[in-house]
Amino acid sequence: MISLERYPREIRLRDGAQLTFRPMIREDADRLWDFFCRIPAEDKMVFREDVSRKEVVERWAENLDYASVLPILALEGDQVVADATLHRNRTGWKQRVGTIRIQIAPDFRERGLGTAMIREMRHLGEKAALRYLRAEAIEEQEAAIGAFEKMGFDRMGVYPNFVNDQKGRLHNLVVLLYPMPYSEVEMNF
Amino acid sequence: MTCPACGAELVYDSHEAIKGPDGKEMCPYRDRGYSALRSGHDKVYFGKWRKMDSTTTDFRRAYRQIERHLKAIGSVLETKDLPAAKRDLGKAIESYYAVDPEGESPDALRFMDHALSYAHMAIDDLLHEEGLPPHDPMEFSKWYDAVEVPFKEEW
Numbered sequence: 001m002i003s004l005e006r007y008p009r010e011i012r013l014r015d016g017a018q019l020t021f022r023p024m025i026r027e028d029a030d031r032l033w034d035f036f037c038r039i040p041a042e043d044k045m046v047f048r049e050d051v052s053r054k055e056v057v058e059r060w061a062e063n064l065d066y067a068s069v070l071p072i073l074a075l076e077g078d079q080v081v082a083d084a085t086l087h088r089n090r091t092g093w094k095q096r097v098g099t100i101r102i103q104i105a106p107d108f109r110e111r112g113l114g115t116a117m118i119r120e121m122r123h124l125g126e127k128a129a130l131r132y133l134r135a136e137a138i139e140e141q142e143a144a145i146g147a148f149e150k151m152g153f154d155r156m157g158v159y160p161n162f163v164n165d166q167k168g169r170l171h172n173l174v175v176l177l178y179p180m181p182y183s184e185v186e187m188n189f
Numbered sequence: 190m191t192c193p194a195c196g197a198e199l200v201y202d203s204h205e206a207i208k209g210p211d212g213k214e215m216c217p218y219r220d221r222g223y224s225a226l227r228s229g230h231d232k233v234y235f236g237k238w239r240k241m242d243s244t245t246t247d248f249r250r251a252y253r254q255i256e257r258h259l260k261a262i263g264s265v266l267e268t269k270d271l272p273a274a275k276r277d278l279g280k281a282i283e284s285y286y287a288v289d290p291e292g293e294s295p296d297a298l299r300f301m302d303h304a305l306s307y308a309h310m311a312i313d314d315l316l317h318e319e320g321l322p323p324h325d326p327m328e329f330s331k332w333y334d335a336v337e338v339p340f341k342e343e344w
Binding site: 109151 | 273275
């Protein structure tokens, strides 16, 4: 179990915006629903689930299980402005691989929040003793891919025409991996 | 002026210095979180070694400055449980070791840049843990007489 003692955390963006990072709780269903209502339709096209249906978000809130999916919300006041999730398998051959997903509200993009959330997910991955963090993005999400690469993720491959959006159009999927650091030796002169 | 607190070599000739309540000139890095690491970074970042008219001496000086800078980050990280920051520092050190100290190798500048860039990431990791935004050298550029370039957040 990852210790969540560090939450809630106050995070300041470069432009002065003051946000709170904390795990999602059951009572956040409406806040998260409001957040997804503000996400442009073209972004929602590539979600794994149809978040234009409120019952999907309510089901997430009802079935929170931090050991499998740990959602960290970024809030400005009472409003959710970003959602990052760390997905883990408790058993099996991928139990040391965490998958992260990040969604940012349009008015908070290009303000450094995505990078801050990647840093937060890296921290949680370390605390969960994972060996790798994995992220996926469709090739058109250049800003997100660039941010992951800047934070040490390696582009491991591109699967051509691998995923379809909700209108059936095909997209290339980029898979990125971040090897979790454990060696103390490498930082010594 | 060399700031006695953080060691930043600041230029005051092209603008008005920041002054404290007592009217004395004040270091712009003061109270910014990890001020010595920020100024240590910027000293190299805005150093003459990156300019077209730089000399071998400028390069050697920057090489030593980076070494001291990486050691300073390492000292701070020793007491922190931040594996990602240590990894970034490890990558900075790896790049530093790849630098030809005389600056004659065609890759010398590139490896110096990489070392400085990874060091910057380690500082940003530390700042994130304090809930602070990443360090933006351009915010301090005027103190180094450097040309300002608008910074754009990537994501």
